[in-house]
Amino acid sequence: MNASVTERLSDFQWPTEGVTRVPYRVFLDRDIYELEQERLYRGQTWNFVGLEIELAQPGDFKTNFVGDTPIVVTRDKEGNLRSFVNRCAHRGSMVCLENSGNRLSFSCPYHLWSYDSTGALRGVPFQHGISGKGGMEEGFRMSEHSLQTLNVTTYNGLVFVSFQQDMPSIETYLGQRMRENIDRVFNRPIQLLGYNHQYLQNNWKLYFENVKDSYHASLLHLFFATFGLNRLSQKGGIEVDETGGHHISFTKMNTDEGREGEYQKSNLRSYQSKFTLEDESLLAGRPEFDDGVTLAIQTIFPNLVVQQIYNTLAVRQIVPKGPSETELIWTYFGYADDDDTMRNIRVKQSNLIGPAGLISMEDGAIGEIVQKGVIRDEDQSSFVEMGGTGVESQEHRVTETSIRGFWQQYRAFMNF
Incomplete structure (x- = not known):
């Protein structure tokens, strides 16, 4: 990391209250953003980059990012997953410009240096010059100019990469409770249904806070509360892992009988009994998990x-x-053994989420609203004390414990 970045941040002090206060500067400062790229995305973390089903055959590849660094993930001819930085060793051009495809070699569009699916350099046009003139010096070795490779691992169909080679196993990184929920969702072979890409005009951490924030869900999202998909009066809870960085929030529908009136009595904008669905089949689904979640x-x-x-x-x-900008990539899936009816249910209910989803379209706006609200007050802080001041699992969702957990892990990596 450039010493000037850390020097420019030498005056930065996290509020003494700890994770119950989040300085707005972390959403605004270019130097903090640069430090995140080094300490988080290129540090001791496993970064999710795709699903194994997207790379099912030898030669399958997809381009992606770790932080803002472009990468390629591919399956080589022996069937092993590989990943490398999408940057030619010659002059820095991106090597692969396609989103996905199938090939066992990659050729830089600039000067046509070519690499195999492991990232090894295999060809340099005019390496020996023309008619004895030009070309590379005698000491040039292609083996010294391969693409920068990344550490690759998988867990139950999820693909992760890291810039660090001395990472703990993905099982250790996730921990038992987080693995249990992944195993619960990825309990059998899956089938891809489609993608959405969403561009957000806000810092990435504002979105990560949002998905950890169970407090907002039935207040910001009218659809959630009105049609009973998610209310704080329903049974549920928050589970935070020991680091604070990972979490699970869960809800059980139709478990708030006798408590639904909390929303009616409060006269909340997010609960509007006058609204109905023109097509009620949107919410006509099937129970499919034994735990009732x-x-x-x-x-x-x-x-x-x-x-x-x-x-x-x-x-x-x-x-x-x-x-102040974030891309959000949604990958939708079902199970390979879904019947046609179940597949149609999943596709129809996908209208609930995504960039224009009946539930989540507000999430695409609220981060930008916060970004605009804090723009000139980087010395001020947000207040995060709903449900207490600690970082622990709780048997309810009227809490911000998982947000505090995120900032606990973030501060540990950033040394703030």
Whole structure:
């Protein structure tokens, strides 16, 4: 890391109250953003980059990002997953410009240096010059100019990469409770249903806070509260892992009988009994998990969201694009043994989420609203004390414990 970045941040002090206060500067400062790229995304973290089903055959590849660094993930001819930085060793051009495809070699568009699916340099045009003139010096060795490779691992169909080679196993990184929920959702072979890409005009951490924030869900989202998919009066809870960085929030529908009036009595904007659905089949689904959980949102630090909202299943990847810009990649899936009816249910319910979803469209706006609100007050802080001041699992969702957990893990990595 450039010493000037850390020097410019030498005056930065986290509020003495700890994780119950979040300085707005972390959403605004270019130097903090640069430090995140080094300490989080290129540090001791496993970064989610895709699903194994997207890379099923030798030669399958997809481009993606770790932080804002472009990468390629591919399956080589022996069937092994590989990943490398999408940057030619010659002059720095991106090597692969396609989103996905199938090939066992990659050729830089600039000067046509070519690499195999392991990232090894295999060809340099005019390496020996023309008619004995020009070309590379005698000591040039292609083996010294391969693409920068990344550490690759998988867990139950999820693909993770890291810039660090001395990472703990993915099982250790996730921990037992986080693995249990992934195993619950990825309990059998899956089938891809589609993608959405969403560009947000706000810092990536504002979105990560949002998906960890169970307090807002039935207040910001009219659809959630009005149609009973998610109310704080329903049974549910928050589970935070020992680091604070990973979490699960869960809800069980139709468990707030006798308590639904809390929303009516409060006269909340988010509860509007006058609204009905023109097509009620939108919410006509099937119970499919034995635990009765109908909504579960899981986050894995620093960039993954695993989602079950009724019968919609998806993973979301958070990609920082600068201090005030974020890309959100949604990947929707079902199970390979779904019948046609179940597949149609999942596709129809996908209208609940995504960039224009009946539930989550507000999430695409609220981060920008916060970003605009804090723009000139980086010395001020947010107040995060709903449900207490600690970082622990709780048997309810009227809490911000998982947000505090995120900032606990964030501060540990950033040394703030």
